[in-house]
Amino acid sequence: METISLAGPGTARRRRRLNRTIKESLRDLGVQLSLLNHRVGARLDLKATDLECLELITRYGPLSPSALARRAGLHPATMTGILDRLERDGWIDRDRDPSDRRGVVVRAARGRGAEVLRLYLVDSGMNTAMDQICADYEDEELEILAGFLRRTADAGRTAAEKLTS
Numbered sequence: 001m002e003t004i005s006l007a008g009p010g011t012a013r014r015r016r017r018l019n020r021t022i023k024e025s026l027r028d029l030g031v032q033l034s035l036l037n038h039r040v041g042a043r044l045d046l047k048a049t050d051l052e053c054l055e056l057i058t059r060y061g062p063l064s065p066s067a068l069a070r071r072a073g074l075h076p077a078t079m080t081g082i083l084d085r086l087e088r089d090g091w092i093d094r095d096r097d098p099s100d101r102r103g104v105v106v107r108a109a110r111g112r113g114a115e116v117l118r119l120y121l122v123d124s125g126m127n128t129a130m131d132q133i134c135a136d137y138e139d140e141e142l143e144i145l146a147g148f149l150r151r152t153a154d155a156g157r158t159a160a161e162k163l164t165s
Contacts (some may be wrong), residue, residue: 062105
């Protein structure tokens with residue numbers, strides 16, 4: 001049985017154009033967020049990778065160094081250098097793993113996270129800008145956008161994992 005599409009060629013073209021626009025916007029967003037991260041890192045005297053690892057520790061910690069290396073897609077030896085710098089500068093603490101006294105976990109140092117948040121949310125104006133953007137959408141639309149962004153982040157994570165294999 002043949003399926004008849006109610007969508008004409010103009011609809012398919014419009015859909016392709018919208019898909020392309022979304023992909024281009026996401027690439028631009030990635031570049032802009034990378035620039036913001038670079039500037040925040042420069043203000044805090046942190047390398048980009050150090051800032052990314054600090055974010056992972058803050059969000060998912062406490063973590064073992066090997067679990068952090070896997071999440072960050074970095075070699076464990078590289079992770080050791082990053083953790084040494086972060087600890088030396090007071091950004092993280094290394095503690096004994098409570099479930100395995102031979103192991104170590106890293107956690108964000110108390111009190112330092114406010115410095116990072118202040119730069120991202122207050123000093124840069126990003127928090128206010130995001131609040132203004134979100135105010136233009138209904139709750140149902142925000143739920144759709146949140147779901148889209150979550151799925152896009154998952155797709156990016158999967159793509160990155162494929163490239164590490």
